[in-house]
Amino acid sequence: xxxxxxxxxxxxxxxxxxxxxxxKINDTGDITxxxxxxDKTTKQLLHGNALIEIPASGNAETAGSNIIFTLNxxxxxxxxxxxxxxxSSSANYTITKEYGLLNLFERIEFQCGTQIWQTLEFxxxxxxxxxxxxxxxxxxxILGTHGYYNDTGARFASPxxxxxxxxxxxxxxxxxxxxxxxxxxxxxxxxxxxxxFLTAAAPNQTVKIKIFTNKLTTMxxxxxxxxxxxxxxxxxxxxxxxxxxxxxxxxxxxxxxxxIAKRLKLTQYxxxxxxxxxxxxxxxxxxxxxxxxxxxxxxxIQIFDSSVLGTSLSSSDACTSLVDADLRLNSTSFCxxxxxxxxxxxxxxxxxxxxNVLYTRTDPHIRTIAYVFPLASRAFSGSGVPLNRFDNxxxxxxxxxxxxxxxxxxxxxxxxxxxxxxxQGAASISMY
Numbered sequence: 001x002x003x004x005x006x007x008x009x010x011x012x013x014x015x016x017x018x019x020x021x022x023x024k025i026n027d028t029g030d031i032t033x034x035x036x037x038x039d040k041t042t043k044q045l046l047h048g049n050a051l052i053e054i055p056a057s058g059n060a061e062t063a064g065s066n067i068i069f070t071l072n073x074x075x076x077x078x079x080x081x082x083x084x085x086x087x088s089s090s091a092n093y094t095i096t097k098e099y100g101l102l103n104l105f106e107r108i109e110f111q112c113g114t115q116i117w118q119t120l121e122f123x124x125x126x127x128x129x130x131x132x133x134x135x136x137x138x139x140x141x142i143l144g145t146h147g148y149y150n151d152t153g154a155r156f157a158s159p160x161x162x163x164x165x166x167x168x169x170x171x172x173x174x175x176x177x178x179x180x181x182x183x184x185x186x187x188x189x190x191x192x193x194x195x196x197f198l199t200a201a202a203p204n205q206t207v208k209i210k211i212f213t214n215k216l217t218t219m220x221x222x223x224x225x226x227x228x229x230x231x232x233x234x235x236x237x238x239x240x241x242x243x244x245x246x247x248x249x250x251x252x253x254x255x256x257x258x259x260i261a262k263r264l265k266l267t268q269y270x271x272x273x274x275x276x277x278x279x280x281x282x283x284x285x286x287x288x289x290x291x292x293x294x295x296x297x298x299x300x301i302q303i304f305d306s307s308v309l310g311t312s313l314s315s316s317d318a319c320t321s322l323v324d325a326d327l328r329l330n331s332t333s334f335c336x337x338x339x340x341x342x343x344x345x346x347x348x349x350x351x352x353x354x355x356n357v358l359y360t361r362t363d364p365h366i367r368t369i370a371y372v373f374p375l376a377s378r379a380f381s382g383s384g385v386p387l388n389r390f391d392n393x394x395x396x397x398x399x400x401x402x403x404x405x406x407x408x409x410x411x412x413x414x415x416x417x418x419x420x421x422x423x424q425g426a427a428s429i430s431m432y
Contacts, residue, residue, distance in 0.1 A: 042190040046246040049079070049194075054209075054238045063087070063104060063232035064215035071207040071240070076200035076250060078207065079241025081175040086151045086168050089216065091230025094162045095147045096308035097368070098358055099126055100224035101171055102145040104234065106212040110177045112197070112427055113205040117420075118177055121269045122214075123411035127300040128176040128267070130370040131353045138356040144171030165230065175238075177209070178264050200245055201253045201260055201422035211236060223306050223408060259423025261430065265380065268292050268414040275407045282323065283399040287412055293388035293432040294416030297380050298351065299373040301325060301343070303399060304409045320407055322371050323398040329390045334375070343371035351379045375416075384416055388432040 011023060022031060032038075057068040071078055087104060095101060103122050110118045129141055148155055151168040163169065179195045197207060213236075214222075216229035245253075253260055270289050277283055305320040322340035326333055338347070348355045351374055373395075376384040387393060395412060421430035 037190075039188045039190040044189075044192070045249045047076075047194070047249075048244045050242050051082075051239055052242045054081075054240050056236075056238070061233055061235075063213050063234050064218070066210060066212045067236055069209045069211070069238045071199070071209070072242070073199065073203060073206070075242050076198075076245040077194065077196040077241075077243035078199055079194060079196040079243055080179050081177055081209070081241075082172060082239045083175050083211075084170070084172040084237045084239065086170045086235040088168045088233045089163065089165050089230050090232075091228060092162050092164050093216070093220075093229035094226040095224070096226060097146075097224050098309065099142055099145045099368070100219065101147055101169060102126060102173070103219045103222055103224040104213055104232075106214045106218075108175065108177070108212070109210045111208045111210060112202070115428065117264075117429060118266050119269065120175070120177065120267065121271075121411070121413075123271070123302055123304070123409075124267050124269055124413045125173070125176065126368070127302055127370050127411070127413045128415070129173060130356050131300060131348055131372060132176070133174070133354060133356065135354070135356060138354065139358060141173055142358045145173070147171075162226075175209075176267075178266070194243060195265070196241070196243065198253065198260065198262065198422050198427070200250045202425060202427035203254075204425040205427060209238060211238075222304070223308060253422070254425075259421050262420050262422065263295075263417045264420050266294060266416065266418050268294055269411065270414075271409050271411040273409050275410075277401050277406065281401045283397075283401055283407065285397050285399070285410070287395045287397065287410065289387075289393040289395055289412060289414070290391070292393055292414045294386075294414055294418055295384050295432065296387045296414055296416035297374075297376045297384045298353070298415050299327070299375065299395070300413040300415060301371040301373060301395075301397070302368055302411045302413075303407065304368060304411070305401070306406045306408060319368065320399055320401045320405060321369070323400050325371070325373055325398075326396045327373060327375075328392070328394045328396065329385075329387075330392050331394075334385075338373060340369075340371055343373055344369050347374055348372040351376070353379050379415075380417060386432070387414070387416075 011017060054069045054071055057070055087101060102125065105122055105125065108120045109116050130138065133141060147163055147169040149170050151170040178197055213234060216225060216232040219225045220227055220229050270287055272285060272287050275283055275285060301322060303320045303322060307319045324337040324339050326337045345355050353372060357369060401407060418429055419431045420427055
């Protein structure tokens with residue numbers, strides 16, 4: 001008997017097998033063929049997509065300035081966004097964190113009409129890409145922000161050496177605004193979905209993305225670059241997915257009487273910068289997160305300290321680490337204390353997220369770890385917590401600070417969803 005016939009020969013309609021399968025097409029209940037599924041019969045509404053460069057209003061040629069990009073009104077949907085940047089310096093400098101160049105971006109705002117929908121801080125960009133990119137994509141992201149490429153695309157032998165003026169360093173990254181999709185890339189035809197801002201349903205509003213950059217001296221104060229980085233000139237370009245619907249779909253969504261309510265993936269941010277380090281090197285601190293109001297999936301905690309690449313720290317104390325964390329909602333502990341080891345390894349993976357870290361080729365120490373505190377069983381699932389319904393939100397942390405290090409900043413990125421209402425040609429955040 002061929003092994004392929006074993007399931008057929010043993011079938012009698014009972015037990016677990018009987019609950020899972022049937023050999024009669026006219027049986028009751030939902031029956032699906034694995035050979036001719038909805039994936040073979042589903043039709044998508046016709047749509048087109050192209051990656052385009054989004055024009056800028058003015059030029060941000062100097063680090064420490066800002067630049068505004070205005071999205072074209074002829075887009076039906078604004079999809080994933082990507083930033084490309086070339087940094088040039090008037091003096092030699094050394095990148096002292098493996099993601100140091102990313103700190104060139106202080107914050108990025110997504111503005112719809114007169115309302116700012118989302119603000120991404122530098123730490124948010126790092127946290128989201130660290131926990132949502134695949135291992136290979138993450139390595140390229142970190143190597144780029146570590147000065148591994150020049151503006152011709154050529155690689156350097158070592159990204160940790162001093163960068164000699166007037167050498168350029170180029171890097172690019174996904175801008176995680178509204179459209180962060182962590183589903184598998186190779187999905188079935190019937191499961192493919194496109195997220196983004198529905199410009200077609202809000203043609204009367206202008207969408208802008210405003211980018212604020214840090215001076216190189218600020219990046220130095222943040223322990224990202226060496227002490228004397230000089231002045232920096234920058235070339236920033238923004239690219240986005242330009243999607244066009246078919247006419248029937250466009251007219252349909254514009255004429256729905258009650259409008260369209262669409263959930264968007266957003267973040268909110270909180271940090272703390274003042275710490276007293278006792279002789280025990282264990283720092284206990286509490287972060288006020290009362291303003292978090294998303295339908296939240298998880299929190300991402302990051303610790304930025306004074307450690308730099310190339311220092312002679314042992315592999316066990318390369319950076320400040322999170323011992324444990326306790327989230328209290330209206331003074332009640334959400335799940336008790338979670339250890340840093342769990343939050344940086346197994347917990348993100350079981351949520352469908354990543355726990356990426358990078359050991360550089362010249363220094364085997366990690367400088368910043370992303371710790372994921374779960375509020376839902378899976379990222380962006382229906383088991384999330386509506387934080388707007390709690391008056392008091394406190395995150396208590398115990399940190400271990402090795403050697404003579406100091407803590408520059410501890411950041412918390414709240415990740416979740418909110419609802420936008422597209423109605424009568426305009427869009428607004430309608431509820432959390």
